[in-house]
Amino acid sequence: ILNVEQSPQSLHVQEGDSTNFTCSFPSSNFYALHWYRWETAKSPEALFVMTLNGDEKKKGRISATLNTKEGYSYLYIKGSQPEDSATYLCAFISGNQFYFGTGTSLTVIP
Amino acid sequence: DTEVTQTPKHLVMGMTNKKSLKCEQHMGHRAMYWYKQKAKKPPELMFVYSYEKLSINESVPSRFSPECPNSSLLNLHLHALQPEDSALYLCASSQAHGVPTYEQYFGPGTRLTVT
Numbered sequence: 001i002l003n004v005e006q007s008p009q010s011l012h013v014q015e016g017d018s019t020n021f022t023c024s025f026p027s028s029n030f031y032a033l034h035w036y037r038w039e040t041a042k043s044p045e046a047l048f049v050m051t052l053n054g055d056e057k058k059k060g061r062i063s064a065t066l067n068t069k070e071g072y073s074y075l076y077i078k079g080s081q082p083e084d085s086a087t088y089l090c091a092f093i094s095g096n097q098f099y100f101g102t103g104t105s106l107t108v109i110p
Numbered sequence: 111d112t113e114v115t116q117t118p119k120h121l122v123m124g125m126t127n128k129k130s131l132k133c134e135q136h137m138g139h140r141a142m143y144w145y146k147q148k149a150k151k152p153p154e155l156m157f158v159y160s161y162e163k164l165s166i167n168e169s170v171p172s173r174f175s176p177e178c179p180n181s182s183l184l185n186l187h188l189h190a191l192q193p194e195d196s197a198l199y200l201c202a203s204s205q206a207h208g209v210p211t212y213e214q215y216f217g218p219g220t221r222l223t224v225t
Contacts, residue, residue, distance in 0.1 A: 004152070032210035043114065044200075046213035089152070096166075096208035100152035 004092045006101035013080050014109050020076040021104040023090030027071035032093040035064055035075055039086040080108040116201050116217035124225055125191060131220045133184040133201030141207035142184040144176060145200040153200055160207040191224045
């Protein structure tokens with residue numbers, strides 16, 4: 001069983017704060033890394049698909065970086081808003097297998 | 111339409127019951143997936159269908175029986191489940207299986223309780 005770790009497990013921030021969290025994965029047999037946002041009572045939705053070492057992706061106030069050599073990805077949220085409250089899941093793709101992390105639960109306090 | 115739908119949203123069943131979970135997508139995706147998620151754990155892959163054929167079965171007990179009647183539908187038939195099978199069951203689809211850059215589209219899940 002392959003280990004994908006996310007930290008922290010949960011996070012509470014004030015509205016307007018910027019925050020970041022980490023996804024750690026094996027540095028071998030890397031094919032891709034996906035980030036998903038999962039709001040309560042909704043479906044997980046893809047945020048980013050990252051494949052290349054040094055990749056940086058941005059969608060509005062959310063961005064992600066990728067370091068495949070050391071096996072981590074960071075997700076950043078600038079100026080957090082209450083609607084950013086969700087669980088953020090990363091998935092490490094190796095071959096044709098998806099390995100999900102346990103997620104980081106973010107609560108943005110108005 | 112980028113939606114994956116799942117029914118029912120909630121299901122309570124006894125250990126002797128037979129029930130089915132349903133999943134549907136109309137995005138023309140050729141890969142469909144069943145995941146099981148227990149609280150505070152990552153989603154665990156159960157089955158993958160690729161072009162309507164079972165491609166991966168992650169050593170799932172036979173009390174779970176998947177079926178893919180056509181490219182838009184995926185069922186999970188449940189029989190003689192155990193209380194430890196209580197979990198959130200997520201369905202997902204993607205354009206094709208085995209392409210790392212294809213994201214997965216998830217349904218909202220079925221919350222299953224086995225009594």
